[in-house]
Amino acid sequence: MLLHTLNAPPSSSAFADCLHVLAPGDALVLMGDGVYAALGGTQAAARLQSSGAELYLLQPDAAAAGVLPDTDFVRVVDIEGFVALTERFERQLAWY
Numbered sequence: 001m002l003l004h005t006l007n008a009p010p011s012s013s014a015f016a017d018c019l020h021v022l023a024p025g026d027a028l029v030l031m032g033d034g035v036y037a038a039l040g041g042t043q044a045a046a047r048l049q050s051s052g053a054e055l056y057l058l059q060p061d062a063a064a065a066g067v068l069p070d071t072d073f074v075r076v077v078d079i080e081g082f083v084a085l086t087e088r089f090e091r092q093l094a095w096y
Contacts (some may be wrong), residue, residue: 001025003089004053007032007096010044017035018095024052027085029077032059034095038062041070049073 004021006028008014015037018075022028028048030038035078037044055074062068062076069076077085086092 001089001091002027003085004028004090005092005094006030006034006037006093009033009043010037010042014095015044017064019047021093022051022053025048026051026091027054027086029058030074031061031081033065037061038067038069038071038078038088040069040073044081045071045073052089056081 004018004026006018007013012033015034017029028051035057037048038055039045048092057067057069057074059076059078
């Protein structure tokens with residue numbers, strides 16, 4: 001079980017690489033430009049949903065980007081929620 005953090009847009013190779021290794025039991029926090037993958041009705045959102053991983057959106061980054069998720073497939077977390085995830089998962093993999 002890994003905690004992945006994605007700080008790259010859905011058009012990047014980092015997004016594709018992350019999805020390739022993302023597995024059920026893992027968690028993914030979308031941050032930075034990664035928050036755009038949480039936009040409902042997009043191919044990126046569909047690919048994330050099919051991963052089987054727990055999906056999270058970092059609220060401060062989403063607010064800064066003007067991205068409000070219009071789906072229920074991703075949970076919004078604040079900094080404290082992100083810290084709780086880092087405590088829950090021993091290993092983390094960052095994607096840029």
